Amino acid sequence: MPLATVTAAAGAVRTLLRLEEGNEAALVERAAGVALGLAESFCGQMLVARVVEDSLAGRAAWQALSALPVQTILTDGEGAIDRDGRGWFRTAEDATIHYRAGLAQDWASLPPEIAHGVAIMGAHLFDNRDAAAVPPAAVAALWRPWRRMRLDGPRRA
Structure with a gap:
């Protein structure tokens, strides 16, 4: 994942959490990176080119x-x-x-549903870093329209 994308996602997480710049920056950035990875895994496609x-x-x-x-x-x-x-x-x-x-060129051009889901998931991971907690259902609801799944392998006609 491009560093600029992780940094931008961390900014969205920080905004959602109402944290000031630099306040626990490493933890927020790590949570944002993990949330981006989870979004790519859930959607089955690369989000940022x-x-x-x-x-x-x-x-x-x-x-x-x-x-x-x-x-x-x-x-x-x-x-x-x-x-x-x-x-x-x-x-x-x-x-x-x-x-x-990739689906988008950068964080700014990601579909808003995906970006907001990443911010919510990142905030959830940040808030629950010391305990296991069920991810918010809203995240799956935001990402589901972008999910790509196949029951068989790809075939070319």
Whole structure:
């Protein structure tokens, strides 16, 4: 996760908690980073765009790239991006594929529901750092529309 994204998320957590700048900054930043990771795991996609590297074995068939949603494939060759943001690449030899994936370019361009859910989750983690507590149901409700799930593996037509 880009450091600028974690810092911006920490600012949103700090605002929600009504903490002053610098007050327990390391804990807030850690909680924000964990909340961002939880959001990516829950949603099943990268939230903020960054460059990803996949190693693919040489095959005649199309192979799915691991991260979603793919914005652009940076490696020259036979690549494609389908309407769902799944990246595909075909290579006859073993290759390392570089591509850019993510839902938004930065924290500011994230959908507000995701960003607010991250702030709520970060505040929850900060407030409950010494005890196990059930995460707020509102977080799942905010993230659920952005969740990507598959029951089978990706297939290219």
